[in-house]
Amino acid sequence: MTVTVLITSDFVPSPVLEAQWLAQLPDSRRAEIGRWQDPTARRHSLLGSRLLAEGLRRMGHAGNPLASLRYPARSRPTLDLPLDFSVSHCEGLVLCALSTDGPIGIDAEKLGALQAEEFRLYLNAAERAWSGRSSRRFYSVWTRKEAVVKAAGSHGLRDMAGVDTTPARHRAMFQGRLWRTQQVPVGPSHVAHLALADETSSLCVNHISAANLGGADFLAGLDPAVAQCTVPLALRSHSTLSSKLPCPDPNAP
Numbered sequence: 001m002t003v004t005v006l007i008t009s010d011f012v013p014s015p016v017l018e019a020q021w022l023a024q025l026p027d028s029r030r031a032e033i034g035r036w037q038d039p040t041a042r043r044h045s046l047l048g049s050r051l052l053a054e055g056l057r058r059m060g061h062a063g064n065p066l067a068s069l070r071y072p073a074r075s076r077p078t079l080d081l082p083l084d085f086s087v088s089h090c091e092g093l094v095l096c097a098l099s100t101d102g103p104i105g106i107d108a109e110k111l112g113a114l115q116a117e118e119f120r121l122y123l124n125a126a127e128r129a130w131s132g133r134s135s136r137r138f139y140s141v142w143t144r145k146e147a148v149v150k151a152a153g154s155h156g157l158r159d160m161a162g163v164d165t166t167p168a169r170h171r172a173m174f175q176g177r178l179w180r181t182q183q184v185p186v187g188p189s190h191v192a193h194l195a196l197a198d199e200t201s202s203l204c205v206n207h208i209s210a211a212n213l214g215g216a217d218f219l220a221g222l223d224p225a226v227a228q229c230t231v232p233l234a235l236r237s238h239s240t241l242s243s244k245l246p247c248p249d250p251n252a253p
Contacts, residue, residue, distance in 0.1 A: 003104065003196065004058070005097045005184055005205045006051045008213050010089070012043060017214050021046045024053060024066050032071070044094055048087035050213055051096035056081070059098065076153050086150050093190055101198070105150030106184070107143040108192035114138055122157070126166040139191040141165055144181045147195035148172045151179060 013021065022030050036042045049066060056065035061081065068080035079085070085098045086106045097106040116123050116131035116138045123131070123141060131137040145163040152159075152174055164173045165181070172179045172195065184192035185205060194203075 044089035047094040055098045105147040105195040107146035122160040143193040151195040
């Protein structure tokens with residue numbers, strides 16, 4: 001099982017670049033995003049789609065791999081390709097995970113001051129006891145739960161309480177099925193986890209800079225401060241379960 005995670009810093013694309021990204025989406029999705037009034041939601045969705053397109057390109061899918069992208073009502077998005085994917089975004093980061101063998105879910109959150117006792121409806125007694133007063137532990141439990149819900153194809157907060165992260169350190173139980181959870185390295189200011197149906201033989205995590213994601217034409221209009229990656233250099237290309245080499249790009253020269 002091969003899993004790839006691509007991460008980019010949140011940035012505001014130029015109107016020209018936004019139009020180019022929108023043009024790659026199916027008509028229905030493009031029209032839907034065009035009706036959104038929230039510029040942050042619009043930006044995050046486009047960044048997630050762009051990461052997905054980059055991940056598919058690296059896997060050897062030529063042309064416009066997003067042409068078959070669909071967003072069914074009350075269900076997870078799909079592609080007419082033999083793989084699964086999941087997208088997450090939060091303040092400062094956007095992530096996309098792709099799996100060639102089985103369902104996958106990913107969730108990321110910016111580390112804040114929330115604690116487990118504030119979420120008794122969603123965390124069971126054992127999870128609250130383990131989290132204690134540690135905000136980082138709370139976000140660790142929360143991202144594991146949400147990643148599992150995404151991988152299982154569920155939707156919304158109503159299913160979060162049904163995910164039990166206490167069976168083991170890297171396991172979670174949901175609707176009678178055991179899921180593997182894996183921490184994603186995203187730096188000290190964020191917490192992120194993957195949820196996988198099976199053991200993974202290869203996990204590649206790569207940070208994609210704004211310049212690489214947007215292309216050379218994007219650099220001229222980008223604020224230099226925004227262009228800097230917010231994830232530490234040591235975490236930008238990393239494989240936690242196989243070798244320590246960056247993930248190979250089959251289309252690289």
